[in-house]
Amino acid sequence: RPREELDAVDSVCPYCGVGCALTYYVDRSRGAIAFAEGRDQPGSKSRLCVKGRYGWDYAASPQRLTVPLIRKESSYPKGPLSADVRGDEDNDRGRAGAGGNRSGGGRSAKLSKNGKDRRRKPGGLVDYDEVLPHFREATWEEALDLVARRLREIHAEQGAGAIAGFGSAKCSNEEAYLFQKLIRAGFGTNNVDHCTRLCHASSVAALFEGVGSGAVSTTYGDVANAEVVIITGSNPTANHPVASSFFKQARRRGTKIIYVDPRASTVAEHADYYCQVKPGTDVAFYNAVMHEVIRLGLIDREFIKARVSNFEELVRTVNDYPPERAAQITGVDADLIRTVARVWGEAKAGVIYWGMGISQHTTGTDNARCLIALCSITGNVGRPGTGLHPLRGQNNVQGASDAGLIPMFLPDYQGVDREAARRRFEEAWGAELDPNRGLTVTEIIGSVLKPGGVRGMYMLGENPFLSDPNINKVRKALSQLDFLVVQDIFLTETAEFADVILPASSYLEKEGSYTNTDRRVQLGRKVMDPPGQARVDWEIIQDIAQRIGLEWSYSSPSEVFDEMVALMPSYANLRHANLGLTGKLYPNEDPEHSDGTVVLFDERFNTDDGLAHLVPAHWLPAKELPDAEYPLVLNTGRLLEHWHTGSMTRRSFALDAISPIAEVYMHPKDAADRGLSHGQMARVRSRRGAITLQVRVSHREQLGNCFIPFHFREAAANLLTIDEIDPYGKIPEFKFCAIQVEAL
Ligand code: SF4
Secondary structure (H helix, E strand, C coil), rough: HHHHHHEEEEEECCCCCCCEEEEEECCCCEEEEEEEEECCCCCCCCCCCCHHCCCCHHHHCCCCCCCCCCCCCCCCCCCCCCHHHHCCCCCHHHHHHHCHHCCCCCCHHHHHHHHHHHHHHCCCCCCHHHHHEEEECCCCHHHHHHHHHHHHHHHHCHHHHEEEEEEECCCCCHHHHHHHHHHHHCCCCCCCCCCCCCHHHHHHHHHHHHCCCHHHHHHHHCHCCCCCCECCCCCHHHHCHHHHHHHHHHHHHCCEEEECCCCCCCCHHHEEEHHHHHCCCCCHHHHHHHHHHHHHHCCHHHHHHEEECHHHHHHHHHCCCCHHHHHHHHCCHHHHHHHHHHHHHHCCCCCEEECCHHHHHCCHHHHHHHHHHHHHHCCCCCCCCCEEEEECHHHHHHHHHHCCCCEEEEEEHCCCHHHHHHHHHHHCCCCCCCCCCCHHHHHHHHCCCCCCCCCCCEEEEECCHCCCCCHEEEEHHHCCCCCCEEECCCCHHHHCCEEEEECCHHHHHCCEECCCCCCCCEEEEECCCCCCCCCCCHHHHHHHHHHHCCCCCCHHHHHHHHHHHCCCHCCCCCHHHCCCCEEECCCCCCCCCCCCCCCCCCCCCCCCCCCCCCCCCCCCCCCCCCCCCEEEEEEEEEECCCCCCCCHHHHHHHHHHHHCCCEEEEEHHHHHHCCCCCCCCCEEEEECCEEEEEECCCCCCCCCEEECCEEEECCCCCCCCCCCCCCCCCCCCCCEEEEEEEEE
């Protein structure tokens, strides 16, 4: 149909933290999206990557959940039992990849040949035919009554600490706000968290301690004003593609790029200086850079004197890291470290952008502390072209965190242990709140396995069975819960453990606001109705709240947003009505006339005394080092075409067709030493499990290091990963564990 006959709906991309603005063109005669197009907005300028452009058809998948499901009494044990996610030595399901598409026999071929066969398992996804017989269909009344009754029973019998909730960064701000309010006000516990714990929790811990705010201090578009940027622990080409286009554009205009990462991603080809650090050595690298900046006198003494505390202790710490010593630890040539220090120190304006290569370590908070210190001692905060920017992973991980979906903070990072803040929320919500910090995602899983721990869980849009580290431990925990309710749009691996499954809505089927990595709050608008009996998430949460005795009567997401804003000073002045088509940055004095504040901390930091608090750190090795039995290091992450546990992107025809197969990326010599060639099947083992997948020989990998994306159930990378966590941010060490790779 010609464009003018299509219905245009302006919305936001649901994938990465860039939050590109887009328009869906809907063919109402077919009830389907015809295409998506980028829309002009300061942070995306009409650009889209492949996920935004093509990754929306999953919402129309015939595998959508359309009716509430209740587990049959006799259906035990819980959870996926098939060989593909057991991680046994005899597992060879990864051989076929996602249905073996490359040989023509896989999912794409099946779907296009036979529409009726669509409920069958596309390779690598949950087998509906295997799982559904363990459940029976129920009415909403019956399912919601059961959820409320069982959670209340567990609460009454075992106390508030026996209840926990996992929300999701895929949820809108309003859904995140209501979910944490339900857990806190309804069950009296702060055991509520979401996938920020697996993403940037350590960055937020360091930023809070250092500058008093977990949000970015400037936007990625501000790269245009920077003389130099450091991009570190990040592969923005794959993970934040449109932000990456801003970086590359800035370089063409003269901004220097220093790239620091163990993997030589395509960003290395655009960098002026590439430092291929050994994994897990960031603290040593940045301490050496600071050592040189200080030695060369390239610090900003005036800024330090007026706005920084604890500089002397930092000096004492980094004195231990001359470039020669750091070179031995990091593998980066000492002269290159000196050059980087000089280029950064001499620049008038610099920004550091970082990703999960920094945060997903047991030293993740220390890594981020070093970045905060490097910016602070060189005066690179508070002016255009300067600042600190952890590139957020999911489209609404910033907003969900802002809205209080974290166990230590009420909305807007107001500490649960701060009496004045707590009192304010108690008054607003009419409930007594727990003054103790709750458990994090990573702690909740451990707690289930202990006496007196969590017994009942509400899981909203999360799939920890594939996303959390060491998933055999997660399997044990989820299968031992007394009660688990999963609210999702597909039968995920985690839903296989559920007692009740509630069919929810995709972002295309509801209205709500989302906050991107830049602090830009944008409106997602409804494109279509949810399928079957599936319902929008905020209404489901409200129905459960009412059943446990909370007197909620919200009539719309905008009403929820108004309540949030009244309790969240950072969001002051924002309303759905003034977000417009391009959204607004927060803080924002006058959203009717202004886009909002790009650069924070121009006069003071958000800390109590207004100063940046430097917290020096010494380098510590990773928790599990390579040895003779497991001589290689595993790094896990994302691909351009896929998204987290693949529940959405692996049901997107185009995305799955482009990237259908689980692969282990290996340095050519590591592969050759094991008699492996490109395309051959290999077994990857760690102390926790084994998976089988295809070898991709890649010159981008460092000798001794392998990369495996975590999107693929049939070769679940998190069967291998270690569940050690950072002591401050409680984030797992997804970027480092010891493995062996063998030919089959
Ligand atoms: Fe979506 Fe991120 Fe791609 Fe933009 S860059 S289209 S937000 S996935």
